[in-house]
Amino acid sequence: MPRKKKSRKIGQIGTPLAPKTKRKSVPAAPKRNKKTLGKASGSRNNPEQTSSSNQQKKALKDPRVGSKKPIPLIIDDKPKSKVAKPKYFSPAQELESIEQNERFGMLLEKLDADQTLSKEERAFVNRLTARHQELCELLGISNEEDQAADSSEDDLYAQFESIDINKFK
Template sequence: MPRKKKSRKVGQIGVRKDPERKPRPNVPTGKKPGKGKQPGHRNAGEKAPNKSESNKAKRDPRVGSKRPIALIKSEPKKYATPTQELAALEADSKLALLLDKLDNGDTISVSEQQYVDEKLDRHRVLCDLLGIDLEEDDDSDDPFDKLDALNPDDYKQ
């Protein structure tokens, strides 16, 4: 018995299509529209401007805000109460350093002197608001002087 070589070709399956039959009307014919952008669209150059676009000024293709950003913080700090502002002024290390220089008799620059004057003026205003008397001399307040002024008879009932 002779060997028959196997073939991958399969005979006809099903019935042949009728050549006179018309395609269904709801089935679109032709190429389907593609989805998404064309290949290479990201690297393509800009399009030629239309008439409506040519009237407008040329815009920067980069996206973002054009508002300038301040590089130096110009706003003064806001404090809830005058006591907090006074505490911050008294804890200011730059002001303390400059005041120490002035006490030692060293010279400071004009801008540093302006800073000291501004902070001391604000300190006076805050002390006036809070009712703190800056003119009190702490050296003259001897606690024993007050003891001599007390009269024990005032406290008897």
């Protein structure tokens, strides 16, 4: 048997590959489209514009989520609360409630004392006095009757003063 010299080169262990030029490319598996969940990033600030009919609808709709209620930047001292207007069954009940209104009475006393009223108070007094007059006309109540009663009392007092006491002695 012939002798072989030792060498450091390692022989071919497996089958050799064909050169790259002659290799057939293995077709890669076709890529799948992933199902997306939700909107793409940045879609809130850059909404898609697809067609003209959809553009009008999207232009009206605000893409932002949340409350659209305006926030007051200046805090008022007095909170504005809407007072529910009471409903009356008859004009007589409404007239009575106006006459029994404590705030209205206090403001009328202020006016009689020649004190100044704020715009809100003046508007309140004007509104209630106008409604009071309407209701009085509707019910047929007039101030002339009250004045006539007052004048008849004055007439009675004048008659009393004019009586000669000596006639009754």
